[in-house]
Amino acid sequence: MFTLNQLCCERDGRDLFAPLTLGVAAGDYVELLGANGSGKSTLLRTLAGLHSQFSGSYETVPAVYQGHRLGLDDLLTPVENLLWFAGLEGATLSLDRILDALQETGILTEAYDNCAAMSAGQQRRVAMARWMLSQRKLWLLDEPLTALDIEAQAVASRIIKEHCASGGAVICATHQPLDLTDKTTLTLTPQLAETAS
Amino acid sequence: MFTLNQLCCERDGRDLFAPLTLGVAAGDYVELLGANGSGKSTLLRTLAGLHSQFSGSYETVPAVYQGHRLGLDDLLTPVENLLWFAGLEGATLSLDRILDALQETGILTEAYDNCAAMSAGQQRRVAMARWMLSQRKLWLLDEPLTALDIEAQAVASRIIKEHCASGGAVICATHQPLDLTDKTTLTLTPQLAETAS
Amino acid sequence: MLAALKRLWHKLGSPRWFFALTSFWVSLLGWAALLFLLVGAVWGLAFAPADYQQGNSFRIMYVHVPAAMLAQSLYIGMGVAGFIGLVWRMKLTDVFIAASLPLGMVVTALALFSGSVWGRPTWGSWWEWDGRTVSTLVLFFLYVGIYALREAIADMQLRARASALLAMVGTVNIPIIKYSVEWWNTLHQPASFGLTQKPAMPSEMWLPLLVMVLGFYALAGFVVLTRMRAEILHREGSARWVGEWIAGRRAI
Amino acid sequence: MIGSLLRREWQILRRAKGAVINPMAFLFLSATLFAIAAPALVIQQTSQGASAAGILWTLVLLTQLLALDGMYRRDFDSGLLEQLLVTAQVPFVAVLSRIFMQWLSTGFIIVLASPLLAVLLGLSVETLPATAVALLLGTPTLSLLGSIGASVTVGFNRGGVILALLVLPLFLPTLIFGADLVEAAQAGRDFMPQAYVLGLISLGALALAPFATLAGLKISLEMQ
Amino acid sequence: MIGSLLRREWQILRRAKGAVINPMAFLFLSATLFAIAAPALVIQQTSQGASAAGILWTLVLLTQLLALDGMYRRDFDSGLLEQLLVTAQVPFVAVLSRIFMQWLSTGFIIVLASPLLAVLLGLSVETLPATAVALLLGTPTLSLLGSIGASVTVGFNRGGVILALLVLPLFLPTLIFGADLVEAAQAGRDFMPQAYVLGLISLGALALAPFATLAGLKISLEMQ
Ligand code: HEM
Ligand SMILES: Nc1ncnc2c1ncn2[C@@H]1O[C@H](COP(=O)(O)OP(=O)(O)OP(=O)(O)O)[C@@H](O)[C@H]1O
Ligand SMILES: Nc1ncnc2c1ncn2[C@@H]1O[C@H](COP(=O)(O)OP(=O)(O)OP(=O)(O)O)[C@@H](O)[C@H]1O
Ligand SMILES: [Mg+2]
């Protein structure tokens, strides 16, 4: 699904972590660990094409990216938001599939409310529905369990597991290990010594 | 420290949870639980004086409030931010105390960086230092463990414990139980039936 | 005594009480408006003598002047309501603002429109920059501003507070705006149209005007009260007395 | 895809109702201010038709400027913009549809309101069609070039003023030819040359703006 | 407390350097636009001193407006504003110090820049002191009343234009008396009456604005 080749992200010209080399295939779930500020978010943004300061190289496929900020439009309802996302990807979705996804993430009753009038966790649940409805195989998730209650955390784990089982791949930065048995962990460590030449 | 008297918060005229009656004294740690959208954040905002739609009544003392948004100024360094907060409270702080607090939350090396250039967890650590440096006894914390790594989560628990031990009180909304033994839990449940008269 | 006053105040804050009280007033004002407007219109349009200078075009006055007066009164009413609403947190005041805002906008637009239609024959242009015209135009903007603000806020209670605040600030400013605009006018322009000095109208001309003014105010009272009552029913939709009231209407 | 993109923009326009009324109201309001602050200009001068056109165009520019500031801000703050860049099959189209809607809710509305405004500023009734044509051909440039500036400044704290600085110079040619067109019409001269130029500038902006906007948005997003 | 509040504002001003330069640059830029779009106004008309004052004041108003939009936005988005209301011993003072700094970074800068601008617009050199006085007395009102509008609209998507609608009518008296003061000076008349009125309006605004702003901020914060 994607490969990293001596990849090392930079911020303000500073290398964030020891270079990574890794290949991820369909079906893999990778948990991205590391202390605060170790560069997890930056790595995910790089893979999503939103960050261009890095050394080394990577190859990847179009992905679903879920950052610290959700990317839902306040003025639209969940259904409208999801329709918009589908349109962006160039897909068409039936309303049934959207409502199914919202049911699965437990936010069906708010399907036609404005996203502005939702709690933090409720918005996260809408975002989960978005991953599910995307046709893309690779998911890049940055702390997806944030603000989710216990029940929704279990849903998130299940969704991710099913996605991997159906030939997808997920890389997920988190400080809260997900409830999945079959995982690869990737821990970001600071570069030990500056390569002072 | 504060008392709730049949307090029930409202949004758009809708009651969020079954009325609460509770008294919290110095030394108490209260964990505020409840599903997504049950009204935890709204309750904390009400106690902070930021939300005025409610029935029933409450009494409280001036508090430290930490919402979903941190309230740090991007353009300032952690030290400057903390000095500003102290000024707002009408206190004066020595630089030493500030640096001590930053050391305790593990963000001392970034003490003079701009907050804009910090990761999500690093900013949260600065916010933790803010609670510690406040003179106020009551802390209202909304999901304080968000974005913190394992080590920092332990620090948060310790800080809260120490605050309670020294005569403070903490109410903390969270989906991730804190590592404290001596706690009261308060679970928000939806109002069972509309009081249709 | 104080307690009685307090009780009255409390009652005033109760939508239900207001609803019951106004059912009489609505019909009274409605009939009064109809009567005054009919009499005023027929008198003013058919029987009042033509102006020796302006001919028949002066008859626009019978719409223009009442509209211009009402436009200002409604805004001041909103400002007062805003003040009461902010200080005593009375729900009814927002109902009043919600009810009178669109009417105020329409009436201000009517004053502007009738004025410029009148301006065509008398001034020779649709629009002139003059103290009265400008302050009416600004009044219109004040209305539009509050309207835009209300549209932008979804939450009912916050919408109420925000529009009350701005109606109040606007009202404080209205005299200042009016005064300064008139002052500006006298400085920059000779008072060529005689808007400010009262024309020595014969009583056959101003009596119908008075009747029309009364008619406009009665109509405004009728419209505002009716809209308020509808709004109350809407907001209190789940309350028991509303159900009873509707059942009562059905029975008739 | 275009359908779904435009639909969202439309839904938002409808829900944020002010979006349509506000630019117009601002335009009229600032015209009023002008007439009040400098009555001699509007009352005496423009009856000779010399500068009403210039005032009109300056006000249009300022209205656009004010509306531009919010063009991407909401989407930037909510993280929707990064989704747009990551998810869209053809980000180019997404950006273009946003620009189109921005124009629809400002430029186009201005065109519709222009007769009233022109009369208010003292332009003669005969020039109203020319004024509308000038605005119809000129305002797309303002939305297109403005979008570039908005995309670059969306990540800044005090975007508004920097945006103005970046964008107003780019608006200059449109301002000059637009005002000149109206003036020519007022004087009874042929105004087709100016119309062609305005149209050409708009076409040029159309070719340039979506790519530049995309680049600008990428830069802004990397700032996070 | 005031010291610490002002210190923060000062640090921010220093770090967001644009804050000081930008309003000024915008002012000059828009004056230039004007001169280009309607040269007759600036060159011929104002040499008679009739309307340069009006143009100057209109531009000042617009500059303020543009700067006002960002007055509370950054703090609102970052959650700093809620901290201010919850934490401040006397929120009133915090708000006042913010308004003061806003004025310092726009109104005061405009006062400093006014001689250059006045000359650019064709006012005579003798009126420069009067212009500066007028601005010094008038601009505080703009910051004060503007702050009310900014506080209420800070939570909106397209705040800018609604803000303009709410606030520009309130600026009207300042505009009129300000322009008139400069004109009186230009004509060699006594301008003290206007100066008194401008000062009085500012005082009135000072009494009203902090409380209204606080109320507005509370409303905006409850929208979340
Ligand atoms: C669009 C243009 C105009 C506007 C906005 C306007 C506005 C106003 C306003 C605000 C008033 C004051 C109402 C009150 O007493 O409270 C008024 C009164 C009046 N207007 Fe107009 N007006 C306009 C054009 C005209 C024209 C063209 C005429 C006729 C020459 C006219 C004749 C009058 C008269 C006779 C009064 C009553 C004067 C008095 O009793 O003080 N107006 N108008
Ligand atoms: N800005 C808002 N406007 C209107 N309604 C809102 C708003 N924010 C939240 N709500 C509603 O209020 C209810 C409670 O929201 P609140 O944010 O307090 O929940 P919470 O318990 O903090 O949830 P979470 O665990 O997801 O953070 C939700 O059901 C939501 O629909
Ligand atoms: N906008 C920014 N500008 C400059 N530097 C930044 C920026 N954001 C983060 N950094 C720096 O980049 C490093 C990595 O940040 P990143 O957000 O990738 O960390 P993270 O692993 O996601 O941390 P967290 O667990 O706290 O979310 C941090 O040390 C931080 O100092
Ligand atoms: Mg991160």
Ligand SMILES: [Mg+2]
């Ligand atoms: Mg919450």
